[in-house]
Amino acid sequence: MALTVMQQESGENRFDGLAIKREPDTTSELTVRDQTEVLDFLAERPTHTVFMASLIRDNGMESPLNRGNFFGCRDRDGRLEGVALIGHATLVEARTDASLAALAHVAQNCNFARLIRGERDMVRRFWNQYASVHLEPRRVCSEHMLEQRMPFLVRENISGLRQASLEDLNHVIAINSEMATEEAGTNPLERDPQGFIERTARRIELGRIWIWCQDGKPVFKADILADTPQAVYLEGIYVHREERGKGYGLRCLTQLGWTLLARTESICLTVNQQRSHASTFYYKAGYRLSSYYETIYLQ
Secondary structure, eight states, X not given: OOOOOOOOTTOOOOOSSOXXXXXXXXXXXXXXXXXXXXXXXXXXXXXXXXXXXXXXXXXXXXXXXXXXXXXXXXXXXXXXXXXXXXXXXXEEEESBHHHHHHHHHHHTTOSSOOEEEEEHHHHHXXXXXXXXXXXXXXXXXXXXEEEEOSOOOOSSOOTTOEEOOGGGHHHHHHHHHHHHXXXXXXXHHHHOHHHHHHHHHHHHHTTOXXXXXXXXXXXXXXXXXXXXXXXXXXXXXXXXXXXXXXXXXXXXXHHHHHHHHTTOSOEEEEEETTOHHHHHHHHHTTOEEEEEEEEEEOO
């Protein structure tokens, strides 16, 4: 059965299916020498590969900050057919069945993987190659990828919406740990407290967390998880429970959209398919369905 990818409103390059290719491919770890080629490969579908591309731009091909290693699969002529980040978060972009299978077999040797994430059909095909008969996921989340390409009307600006500083670190850590526990079922402050704090602090230092406070209390927060000239990926969008329904979150998110779309072509995010109220919130802010995603959390 061919992989079917949902039509993108953005007109981004689409692949109607994985090409069936039976000849052997060469799979190897990617290095700095491959960086330009890999970024060009990922740029063919920038929304779906924004996380991998952003890590490479931020940290290079080989860095512990990537929390994994990049691998590539080539055809007999040496052309890239697939790229994967294999590690804590495993992500894959493959053009052929053979390259998808080859990268899945490499991923089987990673003993610290926590999750596999991507377009639903791609992830399911990858999982079929990756998982043994006895391997069961700890949790599976079906998600919608939403995208915004044009700024949405801001009726009234929010004064004080800003990039977070290290003075906000404790607030951001508390919010993000609570959201991660709710979504993934494990608390990163219990699993890896030092690493979680360091990663959050670095994101703040890169100017990728936006926050709005009233009377010292965070009302709105959004993390820029990945940032490239073609796409920005948002995560951890938060509105304080006591302030919901007052329009603050919508105004902050649409105002942030204007700021980001001045320098990138697309803003995207994913939302759990079961959270219809969250989807409604994003639709009101100008986001539209782009694709179907899935995250598999490993044991």
